[in-house]
Amino acid sequence: MGLIYEKLVRRALFTLDAEHAHELGIDALTVLSALPPLCRLMERWNGLPAATARPVEAFGLKFPNAVGLAAGFDKNATAWPAAAALGFGHVEIGTVTALRQPGNDRPRAFRYPASEAVINRMGFNNHGAEAVARRLARRAGPGQRRIPLGINLGKSKVAPLDQAVADYLVSFNLLAGHADYLVLNVSSPNTPGLRQLQDGDRLRDLLGAVTAANRARATTPGQGRKPLLLKIAPDLNFRQIDAVLETIAEFGLDGIIATNTTLARPGPFATVSEAGGLSGAPLRQRSTEIISYISRATHGRLPIIGVGGIMDAAGAGEKLDAGATLVQLYTGLVYRGPFFAAEIAQALADRQRT
Ligand SMILES: Cc1cc2nc3c(=O)[nH]c(=O)nc-3n(C[C@H](O)[C@H](O)[C@H](O)COP(=O)(O)O)c2cc1C
Secondary structure, three states, rough: OOOHHHHHHHHHHHHOOOOHHHHHHHHHHHHHHHOHHHHHHHHHHOOOOOOOOOOEEOOOOOOOOOEEOOOOOOOOOHHHHHOOOOOOOEEEEEEEOOOOOOOOOOOOOOEEEOEEEEEEEEOOOOOHHHHHHHHHHHOOOOOOOOEEEEEOOOOOOOOOHHHHHHHHHHHHHHHHHHOOOOEEEEOOOOOOOOOHOOOOHHHHHHHHHHHHHHHHHHHOOOOOOOEEEEEEOOOOOOHHHHHHHHHHHHHOOOEEEEEEEEOOOOHHHHHHHOOOOOHHHHHHHHHHHHHHHHHOOOOOOOOOOEEOOOOOOOHHHHHHHHHHOOOEEEEEHHHHHOOOOHHHHHHHHHHHHH
16 A cells, blocks of 8 residues: 555655645545544554554553654644544644644745655644634544544744743643643744743743643543643753753653654755754654653653654654654655555554564
8 A cells, every 4th residue: 555655646746845735635634534434434444453453551541553643734623533544543633823823934844755854844834722622622522532632732923932821821721621632832943932942941831830720620520631741852952851851740741742853954954954844764763862861761651652753663663662652653644655554553563462
């Protein structure tokens, strides 16, 4: 299947601008999402037989397999039911911001096929938390879904850094009820100042406020506390990661997602002048290094979702071996096609049995 995609479909898609090709994929999945019988058929085709499945438990949730769809693919929660039917064990939608925003000027996503990489500077283009909440309310909610749905939250571009906490709280309060887990994204390189929220006091303020709001949910009838994770950049050094881990421990976060895209330009990218975050194969090693470091530093106690440059089953296995509980992918889908998640989930299940 993967080979057919690479020889035929990918060749056609790659004649289009990267974002246009992505929009075609999203449109197709959005249409399929409105056709539940077709989604169920896809699920049956792509899902692992119960006997070979490798279910995972993390932060109180059950995942049918370890492979998730990373944030950024389905920013507006239009396509996730069909994306889920591609064989993913979880889907993370977003990044969603409190305010609807257009993102940066196009073109803003670029493929580098020789390196199996993408550079993007989308800038959190999304419909905003209210519209996404309304859309999610029309579908099965937490506890009624076949797989967990994560919601990734970011800062609206117009919100100054010193009002970031209030801005995240707006999205948190609108969306928490629809999420199985939530992610605070402080690591995208394309919103000015966002990564500064990974620093000392700013991170403490953000985590303090959001965990307090989450605790308040726990004592409100009909609500309930949601697992809360932080997504970090691969460009932090180990001293900065130590500080982040200390803050995560202080506020009792449920896990960490490592990593987002990188601003580094390794190897052949040294001469590439396109601004934005680099993902795909060139990110693989750095992301795994960080997962490994976090796992050792936390004695394996903090659940890690490992993401960055998974282009084959070995890449996914490497992340689990480094200490990740779950993995996610995005760029691999661009280069390997829609059956990639099912292939990886099957390979990980086989690996566990042998
Ligand atoms: C086009 C594109 C858009 C992305 N948008 C988001 C986003 O909105 N929020 C986020 O947390 N990560 C975003 N990411 C980062 C991915 O979720 C992931 O962390 C990163 O691409 C590394 O994984 P990969 O090498 O498998 O793509 C985006 C990545 C790409 C390629």
